Amino acid sequence: MPISALMALSYAAFAIFVIVVASKWVKWSSMPMHLRWELYPVPHEAGRNQYGGSYIEEVDYWKKPRETTLAGELKDMFSEMLFIKRVYEYKRPLWWLTYPFHAGIYLILAWFFLLFVHGILSVYISIPVLAKVVYYLIQICGTIGIIAATLGCIGLIIRRFSDKDMLNYTAGVEIFNLFFILIVLLTGIATWITYDPNFQHAMEFMKALVAFNSAYLPKLTTIAEVHVILLCLLWIYIPFTKMSHFIGKYFTFHKVLWDDELNVPGSKVEAKVRELTRLPMPWSAPHVDTGKSWDENALENPKDEWGRWKY
């Protein structure tokens, strides 16, 4: 049976999400190497990350092998990703709202994944025991996820409006984003309560998607249809907005705050520095020789009539 319009929208939403996220990833990773700007503690510094030390604490550090710890980095990464550690430590009242919201979203993402696994198990490979386990996990993740995310989202909206520190800095689009998520969550809750208390239809929907076959599609109520459409639109919308900060966060930490890669002769870093310092300087202040390269500007500074550096 051909695929339905809702199925087509679901595929499109997923594809657009993946493509835009991937292109953003490419955009950030293809940016030029910047000057070092790390911030301590850098968690991969073996033996020193506890107090924020660096390899520069050693005499002749550039001659010595670097000792790094992936475990240290993973620990910091996961405690931030899974527990939002910095908000917990530095702004606890907000954490009580943002944590359920984010944890709820993680559970909903897990729920999607489980639905997908369940779809595969019912269409392609039959492992009844696993299907059973997945079924129960779907109940747990779906239920806790949607409740936590909705409560967190409502809390965040209330906080955003009641906390002047936050409200004064918030643009209309940021409020719109929160309400958009809330509406998707509320239509999800309405669908769940009125139509799909065991996520049976959600499983069927995913089965149809996995099988590329609309014959498996359940008959959706209006609220369920509205929910699916809004959810798909949200998937499409997220990567274009700041809500995709999960991408940014990787780069801010890994490529800026923890980037302590050393430049030594013959290294890749040196090759990049050589290339970048050949770029022409577009700046216009009097002390800049506009159009000349960074290197020329830095090394062949114009001299005054006494042979002294002019700037």
Next chain:
Amino acid sequence: MEILSREIKPEDAASPVDQLVKLTVRDLEKLPPPYDKPGMEPELTDPKPEWKEKYATDLDGYIAIDLPWKPKNKEEEERLIKSFLNGLNKLLTKEGNWTFLQPLLLSLEYCAKCQTCSNACPIYIMSGKQEVYKPTWRAEILRRIWKKYCTPAGKIFGKFVSGDIELNAKTLMRLAESAYRCTLCRRCTQTCPIGVDNGLISHEIRKLFSQEMGIAPKALHELGTVQHLKVGSSTGLTPDGVKDIIEFIEDDIEDKIGKRIKIPVDEKGADILLIHNAGEFLSWPENPAAFAILFEEAGISWTLSSEQVAYDAVNYGVWYDDLQLARIAAKHAEIANKLEVNKIVVGECGHAHKAITVIADRVLHDDIWIPRESCMPILWEIVKKEKINFDPEKNNFPVTLHDPCNMVRLMGVVEPQRKILRKLAPQFREMEPHGVYNYCCGGGSGFAIMQSMNFPEWRNAVATRMKFKQVLEAFKDCLDPSINKYICAPCSNCKGAIRDMLSYYQASERLSIYYGGLVELMVNAMVDLEEPFVEWEFH
């Protein structure tokens, strides 16, 4: 004078009022005893009326950028806005800003406006939470301008996406001044769940004004990097001048330790080129003297340089201008290579540490590459390997350690200096918080050397206030003026800020709190020395 009498928002940067805020001592965060009583600190003053004509007093009445850059008429205002937007566009290109493009765009793009960072900022907190000093205030102004003028979404959807902002001369004057109400300490960045860097945004705003329009505080540019490159030092010290001072230091050492030490200058092939902040030669010659004593006693092969630029480790470019940073770093490396030394070692100067060791790591290449390192690990090796005999009892007075942000939070040199103090200062006590979570001395990012107009008043009353509070707390068990207390600040700029802080609050007279570097304490503990090296006098 008209000020804004309601809560301030980012869009108020464009407000036509004379000044957004006016500070009074009563607004500021309270200090611990004995400074909790009225009359213990000076009242804050208004800017002189004539300053308002030419200078940007529009933020809080204080002037960091001591150039007469206030537009006089509509045409000048338009020219300023146009230059600013040109500069902003350059800041967003690879050619103009490969140096910080990725960090800047990440920080502009992803702030969640959660304000987790605000309470980490010593200036915001100690000012009594003045909105204009909040880490996100200036960042949000730049972000809104960027969104509105430089992004497709902002151009199409306007205020709905960018937030409200009007771009006029007031906005730009307040934005530029507010970039100089942040010490670039990046304490706020440590707390941000997304890794957004408001300190970096201040840095980029400063750069935009400097690199495009030549607008920067005189102490940083004209009398700072330009004088450094032209004359040899940002202090104005010439090569001949430095040689004279070195001779004077040799005499002084002889007076103090009864032994003449020949300070090596321009010695080719030495292992180490030691570069001090030239401010040490002029204001604290005992610091280079102490280095000389320690290095000679420990048998280290080292030299100073008397060549222009290389006898001054400072690199003010790191605070406001990438090109000036590159020029000075390249000159340092070039001269070191000419001297055929194995490495550059930076004396007690925090920003010089970071500039040449970390930031310039991606400026130096090929012929102008040379290893660079901090003096701290070498000093710790002297103690650890017992190359000199020390008697810690000679330092038996209360000592606390100030962590220079540049050396600690921004380059991870945390432990060597503490290990030395734990060994050599029996009454060493930490400030809270300390290490990588320290507070800036208030002199960071150039503030310590910005002495013109009313800026020092702001620095002393607001920027150094947190440090003063920490110092009082660290010494709370021994505030009695009969006990001499020592703030160990292994950084020239921090020492400058602490000196001014102690003088502003009269803390040396009232409480016998003094300050100095780390090497002075080390020499003070040397068994061979008959007289104490540390002198308990305020200077």
